[in-house]
Amino acid sequence: MLNKNSLFTALLIFTIVFTSCTDDKKFAISKENVGKVNAKTTVTDLYKIFEKDSIIKNLSEGSLGSNFFQDNDEYLIYEKGGKHLLTIVPKEQLDSTSTIKNIEIFDSRFKTESGISLASTFSEIRANIKVDKIESSLKSATLFINELNATFVIANEEMGLKDFSKQKVVEEQIPDLAKMKSFVVWFN
Numbered sequence: 001m002l003n004k005n006s007l008f009t010a011l012l013i014f015t016i017v018f019t020s021c022t023d024d025k026k027f028a029i030s031k032e033n034v035g036k037v038n039a040k041t042t043v044t045d046l047y048k049i050f051e052k053d054s055i056i057k058n059l060s061e062g063s064l065g066s067n068f069f070q071d072n073d074e075y076l077i078y079e080k081g082g083k084h085l086l087t088i089v090p091k092e093q094l095d096s097t098s099t100i101k102n103i104e105i106f107d108s109r110f111k112t113e114s115g116i117s118l119a120s121t122f123s124e125i126r127a128n129i130k131v132d133k134i135e136s137s138l139k140s141a142t143l144f145i146n147e148l149n150a151t152f153v154i155a156n157e158e159m160g161l162k163d164f165s166k167q168k169v170v171e172e173q174i175p176d177l178a179k180m181k182s183f184v185v186w187f188n
Contacts, residue, residue, distance in 0.1 A: 027107075027109045027110045027111060028110075028111070028112075028113070029105070029110050029111060029112045029116075029117075029148070029150075029185060030112065030113065030148070031147065031148050031149050031150075031185075034086065034103045034105065034110060034185050035049075035086075035110065036049045037049060037086075037088065037100060037103060038100075038187070039099060039100065039187035039188075040099060041099060041100050042096065042097050042098060042099055042100075043073075043075065043090050043095070043096045043097070043098050044096045044097065046075055046077075046088065050077050052080065053077055053078060053079050053080065053085065054077070054078040054079075054080070055075055055076070055077055055078075056075070056076040056078065057073070057074075057075055058073070058074040058075075058076060059073045059074075059093075059094060060072055060073050060093050060094070071093075072089045072090075072093065072101070073089065073090055073093050073094065074087050074088070074089055075087070075088040075089075075090070076088075079107075083107060084106040084107070085105075085106060085107045085110075086103050086104065086105060086106060086107070086110075087103070087104040087106065088100055088102075088103050089101045089102050089103075089104075099187070100187050101186070101187060102184050102185065102186045102187065103184065103185050103187075104182060104183070104184045105117075105118050105183040105184070105185070106118070112128070112129070112148065114128035114129065115128070116128055116129060117183070118180055118182075118183045119179070119180075120180065121176060121177050121178060121179060122154065122174045122175065122176055122177070122178040122179075123176035123177070125143070125145075125152065125180075126171070126176075129145050129147055129148065130145070130146075130147060131143050131144070131145060131171055132144050132145060132146045132147075134169055134170065134171060136165075136166075136167065136168050136169045138163065138164045138165065138166070139155065139156055139163050139164070140153045140154060140155050140156055140181060141153070141154050141156070141159065141169040141174070148185060149185060149186050149187070149188065150183065150184060150185045150186065151182075151183075151184050151186070152180045152182065152183055153180065153181045153182035153184075154174060154178050154179075154180060154181060155181045158175070158178040158179055158181070159173065159174055159175060159178055160175065
């Protein structure tokens with residue numbers, strides 16, 4: 001009887017560990033992947049990876065189209081229940097065999113190994129990741145993170161600046177509690 005209980009307990013522990021590792025990978029971010037999507041993933045693969053979720057295709061008209069405002073295809077991934085998880089942009093337009101160019105993260109469950117997510121503050125980012133470069137625009141500042149091959153965007157209002165400000169933003173100027181407007185991982 002002791003052997004059956006031990007076997008059952010071992011099987012239960014293995015199932016719990018395996019399930020939690022699988023869930024962790026589903027929302028893990030690194031330089032090589034966002035969840036189960038990586039640089040070698042094709043558009044066709046997205047339908048297998050997100051088979052339990054909804055995918056909305058927002059396709060460009062390609063190089064022959066007349067829509068100058070959308071030059072990239074987008075695949076919006078929604079969880080059952082309607083939560084927007086990711087927006088995935090392939091390298092090639094209108095090509096189901098294309099690999100992935102970038103992924104914008106909309107769900108804060110996606111995290112780096114150090115716990116950085118879309119919900120992280122600037123102080124959390126600075127404490128865990130090196131900010132390699134900052135570029136200012138009229139409405140925001142973009143932080144370039146080579147370690148993740150990612151960009152974070154912080155809106156001017158989070159930094160106490162007015163929109164359409166021409167002021168160059170430096171790292172020391174960004175408040176510790178500034179929240180991210182956007183988190184994008186790039187695959188080169």
